[in-house]
Amino acid sequence: MxxxxxxxxxxxxxxxxxxxxxxxxxxxxxxxxxxxxxxxxxxxxxxxxxxxxxLDSYFYIANTSSFKSALSNSVIVTIAGTIINIFVTFTGAYGLSKTSLPGGKIFLALITFTLVFSAGMVPNYILVKGMHLINTYWAIILPVMTNAWSFLVVRSFMVAIPNEIEEAAKIDGCNDISLFVRIIIPLSLPAVATFVLFFAVDHWNSFFNTMLYITNTKMWTLPLLIKSMIMDSGATSGSAAAGIAADQQNVPVETVKMAAIVLSMLPIVVLYPFLQKYFVKGVMIGAVKG
Structure with a gap:
């Protein structure tokens, strides 16, 4: 009809x-x-x-040392942070997807507990400062190595993988590490691609943790730099915006601010089309499983 x-x-x-x-x-x-x-x-x-x-605004912002420094910082944090996020999330989720893991239910309950309750900003800051991570990349990366929601979603995805596949791989001589790398990860590519994008976007747009843990302007990431350009542009010469870089004698005009925003969006916009097919594949897999 x-x-x-x-x-x-x-x-x-x-x-x-x-x-x-x-x-x-x-x-x-x-x-x-x-x-x-x-x-x-x-x-x-x-x-x-x-x-x-x-294109004068783009040439201007691209040639400033402050933008180059913030761009390199964002790239380092995003790449390193995403790799660590994927490693911790998928290895941990794979382990907890096994009912034979000793104490697995206790670990799973503790992870689920953090969905509702968290330590809060002050204890996190004290912990990061106590580990001497202030003004380092690790201060932005380590506190968000994974999260409970991602952990539980990936675990649910791996639980759905048939045990017969793993048993056949072990019969062929695979140990736990080779089984995970050669069998589980290839079967989980839709989930890997999805969470690569999630984690990469989170790190690229990370603002609050950078503002909290990074006081050295040379280690600022793009979101904090753009915030200072937009919010602190009318402040005095002693403000954060005025001290971003020595080669910026004047506060950037509106067109430069918008050019910086566009440049900060481009990497994620370019990344998404390459991962879109994995989103579609993941939806189709979930639709036919039953």
């Missing part, structure tokens, strides 16, 4: 269209301002198409 287009469908499309426009207009505005020539830019004037196209 052919479904007829009803008034309810029309109302749903209109509502979704309005919501989409509300979400997309600010993004288009940021792109428009970033490509506008600073000499013709008028503050508080709303335009979705640049009056005069220019």
């Amino acid at each position: 052919i479904n007829k287009f009803s008034w309810g469908d029309a109302i749903n499309y209109i509502i979704l269209g309005i919501i989409s426009i509300i979400c997309l207009v600010p993004i288009f505005y940021v792109f428009s301002v970033s490509f506008t020539d600073p000499s013709v830019f008028i503050p508080l004037e709303f335009k979705l198409i640049p009056e005069k196209f220019s």
Whole structure:
């Protein structure tokens, strides 16, 4: 039977269209301002198409030492943090997916407990400071090596892998490590790709932990740099924005701020299409299992 287009469908499309426009207009505005020539830019004037196209803002922000330093810091934290996140989450989840693990239920209960209760900001800061991790990359990476939600989701995914596959691999001579690397990980590629994106986005956009644990401006990541550019631009010369880099004698103009925002978004926007097929594959696997 052919479904007829009803008034309810029309109302749903209109509502979704309005919501989409509300979400997309600010993004288009940021792109428009970033490509506008600073000499013709008028503050508080709303335009979705640049009056005069220019890449001067991108060249300026890309050539500042502060942006280069923040970009390299973000790349290091994102790559190292994501690798550690994937290793800790998947190895731990694989171990807890086995009912034969001694004390497995206790560990699983403790992990589930952290979904509801956490130590809080002050104890975490005292712990990081006590380990002498302030102003180091580890202060941003180690406190978020994994989280309970990711742990439980990956464990559920691995529990669904048939035990017969593992038994056949052990008969062929695989030990636990080779079984995990050669059998479990390839079968879990949709989950791996999904959580690589999740963890990478979290690290790339990490702001609060960086602000809390990093006081050295040379170790700032892009989110903290952009925050200082936008929020502290009207402050005095002694503010964080004024002390970002020695080569920035003036506070960046609005077009430079928008260019920095666009440049900070690009890596994740570029990464997503390469992982999209794994999302689709993961959905299909979940749909036919039964």
